[in-house]
Amino acid sequence: MLQQQLEPILPRVQKPARYTGGELNSVLKDKGAVDIRFAFCFPDTYEIGMSHLGMKILYSLINERPDSWCERVFAPWTDMEKEMRSRGVELYALESGDSLRGFDIIGFTLQYELSYTNVLNMLDLAGLPLRAAERNALAPLVIGGGPCVCNPEPLAEYFDMFLPGEGEEVVGELLDLYKKHKAAGSSKAVFLQAAAGIKGVYVPSLYEVVYNTGGTVRAVLPRPGSGAPEKVRKRLVRNLDRAFVPTSYVVPSVETVHDRVSVEVFRGCVRGCRFCQAGYIYRPVREKSPETVNAQCLAGCESTGYDEVSLCSLSTGDYTRIEPLAASLLEWTNAKRVNLSLPSLRVDSFSRELSEKLTPVRRSGLTFAPEAGTQRLRDIINKNITEQEILSAAAEAFAAGWVSVKLYFMLGLPGETPEDIEGIAALAQKIVDLYYANPSRPKGKSVTVSVSVATFVPKPFTAFQWEAQNTAAEIAEKQSYLKSLVKSRKIRLSFHNREMSALEAVFALGDRRLAAVIETAWKSGCRFDGWDDVFQPALWQAAFASCGLDPSFYANRRKGFEEFLPWEVLDYGVSRAFLERENARARRAETTPSCREKCAGCGANALNGGSCDAND
Amino acid sequence: MQTIRFTFSKTGAARYLSHLDLVRCMTRALRRTGLDVKYTEGFNPHPYITFALPLPLGQEGLAEKMDVIFIDGEGPQEAAAKLGAALPEGIRIVGAAPPVHPPARIRYASYDLTLDFACVQDAQLYRQTAVRLVEQGALAAQKTAKKGRAKVLKTIDLCEHLQRFEASVQGTSVRIGATLSAGIENNVNPFLLTGALERESAVRPETQLVVREVLLMEDLMPFS
Numbered sequence: 001m002l003q004q005q006l007e008p009i010l011p012r013v014q015k016p017a018r019y020t021g022g023e024l025n026s027v028l029k030d031k032g033a034v035d036i037r038f039a040f041c042f043p044d045t046y047e048i049g050m051s052h053l054g055m056k057i058l059y060s061l062i063n064e065r066p067d068s069w070c071e072r073v074f075a076p077w078t079d080m081e082k083e084m085r086s087r088g089v090e091l092y093a094l095e096s097g098d099s100l101r102g103f104d105i106i107g108f109t110l111q112y113e114l115s116y117t118n119v120l121n122m123l124d125l126a127g128l129p130l131r132a133a134e135r136n137a138l139a140p141l142v143i144g145g146g147p148c149v150c151n152p153e154p155l156a157e158y159f160d161m162f163l164p165g166e167g168e169e170v171v172g173e174l175l176d177l178y179k180k181h182k183a184a185g186s187s188k189a190v191f192l193q194a195a196a197g198i199k200g201v202y203v204p205s206l207y208e209v210v211y212n213t214g215g216t217v218r219a220v221l222p223r224p225g226s227g228a229p230e231k232v233r234k235r236l237v238r239n240l241d242r243a244f245v246p247t248s249y250v251v252p253s254v255e256t257v258h259d260r261v262s263v264e265v266f267r268g269c270v271r272g273c274r275f276c277q278a279g280y281i282y283r284p285v286r287e288k289s290p291e292t293v294n295a296q297c298l299a300g301c302e303s304t305g306y307d308e309v310s311l312c313s314l315s316t317g318d319y320t321r322i323e324p325l326a327a328s329l330l331e332w333t334n335a336k337r338v339n340l341s342l343p344s345l346r347v348d349s350f351s352r353e354l355s356e357k358l359t360p361v362r363r364s365g366l367t368f369a370p371e372a373g374t375q376r377l378r379d380i381i382n383k384n385i386t387e388q389e390i391l392s393a394a395a396e397a398f399a400a401g402w403v404s405v406k407l408y409f410m411l412g413l414p415g416e417t418p419e420d421i422e423g424i425a426a427l428a429q430k431i432v433d434l435y436y437a438n439p440s441r442p443k444g445k446s447v448t449v450s451v452s453v454a455t456f457v458p459k460p461f462t463a464f465q466w467e468a469q470n471t472a473a474e475i476a477e478k479q480s481y482l483k484s485l486v487k488s489r490k491i492r493l494s495f496h497n498r499e500m501s502a503l504e505a506v507f508a509l510g511d512r513r514l515a516a517v518i519e520t521a522w523k524s525g526c527r528f529d530g531w532d533d534v535f536q537p538a539l540w541q542a543a544f545a546s547c548g549l550d551p552s553f554y555a556n557r558r559k560g561f562e563e564f565l566p567w568e569v570l571d572y573g574v575s576r577a578f579l580e581r582e583n584a585r586a587r588r589a590e591t592t593p594s595c596r597e598k599c600a601g602c603g604a605n606a607l608n609g610g611s612c613d614a615n616d
Numbered sequence: 617m618q619t620i621r622f623t624f625s626k627t628g629a630a631r632y633l634s635h636l637d638l639v640r641c642m643t644r645a646l647r648r649t650g651l652d653v654k655y656t657e658g659f660n661p662h663p664y665i666t667f668a669l670p671l672p673l674g675q676e677g678l679a680e681k682m683d684v685i686f687i688d689g690e691g692p693q694e695a696a697a698k699l700g701a702a703l704p705e706g707i708r709i710v711g712a713a714p715p716v717h718p719p720a721r722i723r724y725a726s727y728d729l730t731l732d733f734a735c736v737q738d739a740q741l742y743r744q745t746a747v748r749l750v751e752q753g754a755l756a757a758q759k760t761a762k763k764g765r766a767k768v769l770k771t772i773d774l775c776e777h778l779q780r781f782e783a784s785v786q787g788t789s790v791r792i793g794a795t796l797s798a799g800i801e802n803n804v805n806p807f808l809l810t811g812a813l814e815r816e817s818a819v820r821p822e823t824q825l826v827v828r829e830v831l832l833m834e835d836l837m838p839f840s
Binding site: 007008010011015016017020021022023024251253254255259301302303304305306307336337339 | 629630644646647704706
């Protein structure tokens with residue numbers, strides 16, 4: 001049936017293979033023989049979603065259960081959406097082709113604030129009411145996971161529950177409970193109340209948000225009698241060696257963003273960069289053993305036929321057993337013609353030697369993320385790399401024949417002054433000069449220093465969660481100032497869309513009242529807001545105005561430590577006291593050493609029975 | 617070292633794989649088989665795989681040809697069995713043998729086209745128009761061509777490239793059998809033909825399925 005409906009559509013849309021399914025290793029089951037049908041939704045394109053490791057893990061994990069069938073769903077691109085709507089094709093899962101409406105559980109992974117309109121659009125394309133309160137039956141249940149769940153409040157009205165933290169264990173517990181309640185014919189209310197008893201399950205409808213007169217949140221309180229916990233603590237996997245990892249992965253037919261085998265080497269991060277949400281919310285540090293990583297890399301390559309493996313983590317050079325791991329990988333990767341890639345290496349010499357050993361030939365370019373233009377500002381954000389380290393790394397790279405360097409910076413960081421902006425231009429120029437100071441540079445080749453500048457976005461559960469974001473107008477001014485300082489044509493300056501960053505901050509820091517804004521913007525046509533060619537800032541401005549909400553209340557206002565923050569109904573392990581301490585140190589431009597040198601007492605080890613691999 | 621020419625079909629949902637997708641897909645499938653494929657030298661070694669004639673996105677192929685060079689001599693049948701088992705839905709190995717002809721010998725391809733219309737009248741009008749124009753021997757189509765580096769539009773007469781043409785109506789469908797120029801010199805995409813017929817008849821098919829049945833040489837014998 002679906003095949004017939006798609007027949008006239010597919011030839012008219014871009015990259016139709018994104019919508020057909022049938023990829024190698026995709027899992028087909030008999031729908032009559034399973035109790036639970038799970039639609040794993042990624043609210044962005046197929047190419048982005050199929051690059052996501054978390055989805056691959058949970059897809060296989062759920063499909064290991066004989067009682068459940070997990071299928072994949074991605075956001076159709078605008079051309080496909082138009083065709084689907086004009087022909088009445090409901091959003092379907094790729095494996096069975098069945099409409100999402102018939103599923104038991106619809107699970108969204110929330111990776112990025114600017115995909116929220118896609119979430120609404122996908123529910124609507126499935127023919128489902130958007131708001132949880134309007135979906136009365138037990139099924140389909142709409143649940144959310146992923147990093148944005150650390151402040152799910154702007155989406156709270158659309159979801160039945162959120163799963164903060166790592167999903168590997170809680171998903172199984174949830175499916176068991178669901179199966180029991182489905183068999184018993186429980187109502188949704190009965191099930192949700194029971195589910196709130198599972199550790200790491202946040203059922204937003206069981207909480208009431210109390211506001212102060214100024215519009216700030218006074219408290220998020222469990223409704224009396226609901227039995228919901230006062231705070232929901234994120235879940236995590238204690239032992240990564242025993243954590244579920246798939247033995248076979250769906251191999252996408254169209255090229256995806258990260259088209260390779262990815263294997264985690266550890267979770268968490270020892271660095272403590274104060275702006276970095278990932279660096280805080282995945283704590284504590286837990287390492288996998290090199291034996292496990294090696295075996296998983298090999299199995300991944302064999303089941304997929306990929307010729308590239310990527311070791312992933314937030315800072316791969318910080319993996320303590322990288323040398324034994326590298327040795328065991330090199331035993332087979334060359335013979336099998338498998339390339340290794342190590343993203344997120346630091347700019348120290350150890351990392352450089354390592355990457356030269358592991359990836360002897362690829363000469364695509366070198367990327368550094370100083371994030372700020374002066375040492376003072378780098379100290380404020382606790383990005384503990386020095387200009388000297390960057391320059392010596394660049395010098396070595398040039399000596400080895402590289403001709404392009406990419407630098408990442410942010411504008412609008414707390415404590416930023418005009419000197420910091422000047423520092424960005426100066427550092428880029430120093431690198432250009434360094435290239436021409438190298439006598440053995442390739443003749444006739446010119447250097448390119450790409451300077452990519454984003455806007456600082458304050459995020460929940462970071463040391464900067466209280467900080468104000470610069471307004472888009474302020475950022476515009478800083479951008480043009482920086483532009484005026486860049487004189488060399490060897491420096492290629494590019495800016496991330498500042499209006500997108502503004503919106504990202506609003507939803508990262510927002511509360512439940514923003515639900516109306518998302519819905520209004522979506523109704524007026526907003527989709528794929530993270531895509532430059534689709535993003536429509538004017539429609540968002542109109543949506544805020546018509547809902548009577550001021551985006552700057554959320555993004556551009558500095559909050560005091562006394563203020564309750566909308567996401568403080570959740571507990572991600574890092575204590576508020578620690579974050580306050582870090583914020584105060586930032587104000588004094590004091591750095592905090594890496595967790596390996598000295599434990600900063602973030603408190604996240606309590607989630608792991610007091611253990612943290614950063615200081616064991 | 618031996619070259620094996622695989623004959624494969626690409627049907628159903630797999631017809632939406634682009635040629636580049638197909639190259640990647642075959643590369644990975646070969647890696648999964650563990651067969652001893654010859655690789656290129658250099659910084660980014662990749663296996664020696666050659667497709668006789670890329671199949672446009674959206675079209676099915678029943679006898680597509682792919683050459684692979686193997687270092688170690690497993691027989692074509694064993695290699696075909698292993699490769700077949702490693703392929704995704706919609707791609708099947710239907711034969712394997714040492715190559716006989718060089719791909720430059722390809723001159724034509726034979727197609728089976730099925731076009732579905734909203735009503736019987738549309739189907740009949742489309743067929744009548746098609747038959748009349750082919751009999752008259754003039755059917756213009758615009759084709760992108762390369763002039764140096766630039767892409768230019770050039771007008772071709774499809775009838776000059778049409779070696780065989782037959783059309784019949786079955787209910788609301790028009791079935792066309794056609795042999796069109798193919799190969800490195802004068803490749804004519806059958807969508808050019810259906811596009812021209814759509815323009816001339818002023819009726820638009822709801823769906824069109826294009827199946828490339830076989831690649832042919834100058835003497836209309838199958839390329840193998």
